[in-house]
Amino acid sequence: MPALHSRRTAVVAVALTAAALVAIPSAAAAGAGGRSDRTAAVRKAVVGGHARNVIMLLGDGMGDSEITIARNYQVGADGRLALDHLPMTGEYTTYAVQKDHPELPDYVTDSAASGTGWATGHKTYNGAISVLPDGTPVPTVLELAKRAGYRTGDVTTAELQDATPAVLVAHVVDRGCKGPQSMDGCAVNAKENGGAGSIAEQLVQTGPDVMLGGGQQYFDQVVQAGRFQGRTVAQQAQATGYQVVRTADQLSRVTPGQKVLGTFGPNNLDLEWVGPTPTAVGTASSTCSANTARTASQPHLDDMATKAISLLDRESRGSRHGFFLQIEGASIDKQDHAANPCGQIGETVEFDKAVGTAMAYQRSHPDTLVIVTADHGHTSQIVETGTTTTGATATLRTHDGADMTISYATAPIGSSQQHTGTEVRVAAAGPQAANVTGVTNQTDLFFTMARALGLRH
Numbered sequence: 001m002p003a004l005h006s007r008r009t010a011v012v013a014v015a016l017t018a019a020a021l022v023a024i025p026s027a028a029a030a031g032a033g034g035r036s037d038r039t040a041a042v043r044k045a046v047v048g049g050h051a052r053n054v055i056m057l058l059g060d061g062m063g064d065s066e067i068t069i070a071r072n073y074q075v076g077a078d079g080r081l082a083l084d085h086l087p088m089t090g091e092y093t094t095y096a097v098q099k100d101h102p103e104l105p106d107y108v109t110d111s112a113a114s115g116t117g118w119a120t121g122h123k124t125y126n127g128a129i130s131v132l133p134d135g136t137p138v139p140t141v142l143e144l145a146k147r148a149g150y151r152t153g154d155v156t157t158a159e160l161q162d163a164t165p166a167v168l169v170a171h172v173v174d175r176g177c178k179g180p181q182s183m184d185g186c187a188v189n190a191k192e193n194g195g196a197g198s199i200a201e202q203l204v205q206t207g208p209d210v211m212l213g214g215g216q217q218y219f220d221q222v223v224q225a226g227r228f229q230g231r232t233v234a235q236q237a238q239a240t241g242y243q244v245v246r247t248a249d250q251l252s253r254v255t256p257g258q259k260v261l262g263t264f265g266p267n268n269l270d271l272e273w274v275g276p277t278p279t280a281v282g283t284a285s286s287t288c289s290a291n292t293a294r295t296a297s298q299p300h301l302d303d304m305a306t307k308a309i310s311l312l313d314r315e316s317r318g319s320r321h322g323f324f325l326q327i328e329g330a331s332i333d334k335q336d337h338a339a340n341p342c343g344q345i346g347e348t349v350e351f352d353k354a355v356g357t358a359m360a361y362q363r364s365h366p367d368t369l370v371i372v373t374a375d376h377g378h379t380s381q382i383v384e385t386g387t388t389t390t391g392a393t394a395t396l397r398t399h400d401g402a403d404m405t406i407s408y409a410t411a412p413i414g415s416s417q418q419h420t421g422t423e424v425r426v427a428a429a430g431p432q433a434a435n436v437t438g439v440t441n442q443t444d445l446f447f448t449m450a451r452a453l454g455l456r457h
């Protein structure tokens with residue numbers, strides 16, 4: 001099967017060398033490596049003040065190891081992904097806190113606690129969706145932006161009720177409470193008990209202008225109490241001004257002016273790539289291929305990102321305020337859990353395309369703050385080819401034409417691999433980007449974004 005990346009040619013290598021010798025005084029160039037003195041480019045990329053827009057892109061489970069694996073495979077060890085080109089880069093700590101002892105860290109976070117951290121500025125326990133350890137809801141950057149007059153968007157390749165898209169718009173004590181008929185862990189939040197309802201209901205009630213992803217099954221659940229009792233959450237959405245679309249074709253025909261809820265699958269969206277399954281004794285060297293079983297009517301993440309940026313840009317023209325948009329590559333994490341190297345790499349490469357789209361917008365709209373980060377580290381590690389580990393390994397032939405062996409060893413073979421507690425990359429471009437440099441805490445990102453948009457909190 002052909003590799004999905006094109007082989008580097010001598011011509012390209014020469015062109016890259018020549019380009020590296022030319023000082024390009026743009027912010028984008030500051031993130032590129034090279035042998036030239038980058039002091040002036042980095043200085044130029046330090047911009048304070050307000051941002052008109054914030055585009056935050058989150059690779060779920062996209063630790064430094066996941067980025068390196070994708071880079072090696074797709075563009076080679078000396079190549080650079082779009083996300084490598086952001087001018088300001090730092091690392092942030094991701095720990096959660098213990099539910100019953102919130103003064104103590106829980107060193108390995110999940111996407112719910114880490115998401116609550118960057119979305120609200122507060123640490124919480126694993127499984128919490130934008131509530132404090134005692135269950136108190138805390139406002140999110142998206143809610144504050146919307147209240148201040150910004151357009152808002154929330155995009156993911158997972159269910160829209162999954163942790164990352166949920167932390168921006170919902171407040172429940174357990175991330176599993178995705179629909180009005182799935183509230184077992186969240187009696188206090190249920191509509192019938194006087195709460196704000198499930199994540200699906202709160203997505204619609206908070207009402208971002210653009211919501212794109214999976215999770216149709218929870219929008220099809222029936223509301224149990226209140227004004228929309230007896231109707232589905234999707235019907236609640238339509239009754240409150242949403243146009244609901246289900247296919248990439250329908251999404252492409254959406255025009256600015258009406259809120260849009262796009263759900264393109266019952267659960268998470270389909271994977272971009274497939275490839276070898278790691279085993280205890282490794283695999284023969286092979287390459288990844290496109291997932292031919294992928295549902296053709298589902299948009300790719302970059303399609304959704306492009307549409308969301310375009311709609312929010314158009315809808316905020318002429319307004320004092322721009323927009324806040326979150327874009328998640330969710331299945332990097334899910335395929336790391338599944339010990340699926342090509343699944344994981346394909347999702348990272350597609351996420352990187354969306355980063356490229358956001359950075360292209362940033363170049364033409366420099367008053368936009370773009371952030372690229374992850375929520376936590378994950379399992380996959382590059383190990384020496386020819387060795388075995390206590391876990392499962394697979395070997396891929398990379399863009400360099402070399403073999404790369406990837407090991408999954410944070411859980412027994414066949415069971416779900418686990419998150420890790422490492423710090424992860426946070427990179428940025430635009431106003432306030434300098435605040436991600438050095439080593440910060442995940443909760444600091446909320447304050448950077450809020451400051452950029454001039455939000456009261």
Ligand SMILES: [Zn+2]
Nearest residue numbers: 061333334337
């Ligand atoms: Zn995970």
